[in-house]
Amino acid sequence: MSNLPSNLKYAKSHEWALAENDGTVRVGITDFAQQQLGDLVYVELPAVGAQVKAGSACAVVESVKAASDIYSPVSGEIIEANAALKDAPEAVNQDAYAAWLFRVRPADLSELDALLDAAGYQAVAEAAD
Amino acid sequence: MAFTPHTESDVREMLAAIGAASLNELFDEIPENLRAGPLQLADGLSEMETVRHLRGRAAQNRPLTCFAGAGAYEHYIPAAVWEIAQRGEFYSAYTPYQPEASQGTLQVLYEFQTMMASLMGLDVSNASLYDGASALAEAILMALRANPKTRRVLIPKTVNPIYRRVAATLIGRQGIELQELPLDPATGRMAPETLDGFEPGSVGAVVIPQPNYFGLLEDADALTDASHRLGALVIGLVTPVATALLQPPGTWGEQGADIACGDGQPLGAPLSGGGPYFGFLCCRQQWVHHLPGRLVGATTDLEGKPGFTLTLQAREQHIRRGKATSNICTNQGLMATAATIHMALLGPDGLRRVALQCHENTRKLRDRLCAVPGVEAVFQGPFFHETALRLPRPAGEVLAGLAERGILGGCDLSGDYPELGNGLLVCVTEMRSDEDIEAYAQALTDTL
Numbered sequence: 001m002s003n004l005p006s007n008l009k010y011a012k013s014h015e016w017a018l019a020e021n022d023g024t025v026r027v028g029i030t031d032f033a034q035q036q037l038g039d040l041v042y043v044e045l046p047a048v049g050a051q052v053k054a055g056s057a058c059a060v061v062e063s064v065k066a067a068s069d070i071y072s073p074v075s076g077e078i079i080e081a082n083a084a085l086k087d088a089p090e091a092v093n094q095d096a097y098a099a100w101l102f103r104v105r106p107a108d109l110s111e112l113d114a115l116l117d118a119a120g121y122q123a124v125a126e127a128a129d
Numbered sequence: 130m131a132f133t134p135h136t137e138s139d140v141r142e143m144l145a146a147i148g149a150a151s152l153n154e155l156f157d158e159i160p161e162n163l164r165a166g167p168l169q170l171a172d173g174l175s176e177m178e179t180v181r182h183l184r185g186r187a188a189q190n191r192p193l194t195c196f197a198g199a200g201a202y203e204h205y206i207p208a209a210v211w212e213i214a215q216r217g218e219f220y221s222a223y224t225p226y227q228p229e230a231s232q233g234t235l236q237v238l239y240e241f242q243t244m245m246a247s248l249m250g251l252d253v254s255n256a257s258l259y260d261g262a263s264a265l266a267e268a269i270l271m272a273l274r275a276n277p278k279t280r281r282v283l284i285p286k287t288v289n290p291i292y293r294r295v296a297a298t299l300i301g302r303q304g305i306e307l308q309e310l311p312l313d314p315a316t317g318r319m320a321p322e323t324l325d326g327f328e329p330g331s332v333g334a335v336v337i338p339q340p341n342y343f344g345l346l347e348d349a350d351a352l353t354d355a356s357h358r359l360g361a362l363v364i365g366l367v368t369p370v371a372t373a374l375l376q377p378p379g380t381w382g383e384q385g386a387d388i389a390c391g392d393g394q395p396l397g398a399p400l401s402g403g404g405p406y407f408g409f410l411c412c413r414q415q416w417v418h419h420l421p422g423r424l425v426g427a428t429t430d431l432e433g434k435p436g437f438t439l440t441l442q443a444r445e446q447h448i449r450r451g452k453a454t455s456n457i458c459t460n461q462g463l464m465a466t467a468a469t470i471h472m473a474l475l476g477p478d479g480l481r482r483v484a485l486q487c488h489e490n491t492r493k494l495r496d497r498l499c500a501v502p503g504v505e506a507v508f509q510g511p512f513f514h515e516t517a518l519r520l521p522r523p524a525g526e527v528l529a530g531l532a533e534r535g536i537l538g539g540c541d542l543s544g545d546y547p548e549l550g551n552g553l554l555v556c557v558t559e560m561r562s563d564e565d566i567e568a569y570a571q572a573l574t575d576t577l
Binding site for chain 2: 041042060062064066067123
């Protein structure tokens with residue numbers, strides 16, 4: 001099974017969420033997801049300032065054979081998008097946990113509690129594999 | 130493709146399998162008035178009788194010497210173009226894009242893209258779209274995806290009216306505002322100052338036709354720069370033959386146009402009752418992800434041998450469905466193949482000579498027709514291979530008179546541009562001789 005850091009929360013839809021000290025949440029896709037997608041060729045990021053809802057699509061990653069929606073794990077405002085991915089989407093393949101996609105200022109941090117921990121996500125990923 | 134006939138019982142069986150009671154019910158969704166009616170042919174004719182009947186009907190067509198353009202142009206097509214394009218490998222293949230089986234077609238489309246991008250002075254080309262009008266609509270949608278700040282697009286009235294109608298139909302339901310820039314009846318062109326009236330940031334894209342519908346050359350450099358100052362992307366709508374002679378869109382102004390589109394028919398597709406034609410669409414590398422349609426790339430296989438394959442497919446409808454860059458799936462591979470052969474045979478210099486001859490002939494026709502009493506040029510200023518004339522009588526009547534004398538005299542402008550009076554748009558390509566031009570002038574004199 002692929003790499004699953006224990007300090008992260010996970011969504012069933014294969015995003016990871018990192019609660020940061022300043023109360024914001026950093027979001028990316030899991031190592032399992034990048035392996036399933038294959039070589040990424042493009043990442044469409046959300047606009048900074050946009051309001052997102054937990055579980056709603058707000059970004060798209062494209063590999064050579066698939067385009068997949070990325071769902072925000074929490075509701076809130078997009079405060080930053082990782083613009084470096086525009087020119088180097090392959091960074092997600094190289095290190096899915098370093099190559100974050102966007103940061104959210106959540107309206108309600110307790111939404112994180114509804115997400116899975118590493119063991120819970122591992123079960124989801126194994127079922128999907 | 131295999132010839133697969135089916136009997137009445139085959140049809141019944143197929144209908145039963147899908148649960149339709151009749152063929153009519155199967156086509157229920159198509160409004161009655163759009164369905165093809167029965168052919169006007171007697172029942173029970175043999176093949177020989179049918180051919181004789183149809184040849185007789187065809188013989189009633191009277192060939193006219195063509196002086197009409199307005200988006201469709203009669204050029205000489207070297208015999209080799211369709212001799213090669215009609216080879217079975219090109220002619221009969223259906224969606225021939227599997228790289229393991231279609232290297233020839235993929236290589237031709239790769240060459241097509243290379244030639245079109247080079248002709249337009251831009252970085253990337255797709256492998257063709259339906260026609261010039263749908264290419265313009267796709268260019269507009271693409272520009273707004275690349276530049277999503279606003280949904281307003283400026284489109285001058287000097288763009289081919291058919292293209293404007295098609296664009297409005299294809300994009301009208303997508304919350305896009307197509308704002309028409311008025312025609313300056315004095316010049317027939319778009320004044321760059323017109324653009325100064327817009328707030329920077331309030332326009333997503335500007336369409337610049339070159340030459341415009343009246344054959345006139347727009348001030349593409351100034352218009353491009355004024356559009357970019359507004360933060361708008363520039364869509365150059367061009368005639369490919371003219372581009373061999375004029376500045377390619379990629380070099381307009383300080384930064385060049387962002388997108389170029391148009392109809393590729395003048396590059397080897399015959400005039401045949403309105404089609405098939407093909408649209409082309411080129412852009413800068415930075416917008417490639419927003420470019421709709423197929424893209425063929427060159428690569429090397431595991432053994433290091435060169436090969437060709439479709440690339441960036443994740444933008445396409447079979448993967449992205451509703452989020453695809455376009456949901457018009459069809460391109461015009463055969464037309465693009467013919468155009469590739471046509472361009473390869475002519476070369477840049479040959480294409481340039483065709484363009485020069487077109488312009489020279491149009492200048493001759495304009496001078497000669499304006500010497501006919503009562504006929505005058507509607508606009509002054511540089512033109513390419515088309516020009517608008519004003520007649521002393523309605524153009525429709527005059528065209529009928531010319532047709533009786535064996536001449537297809539142009540396109541009546543009064544329907545789309547009543548403000549120009551009895552306007553007639555005439556065009557001359559390299560196909561017309563001095564004698565043809567003189568015959569037109571005589572016929573016009575007689576008709577008037």
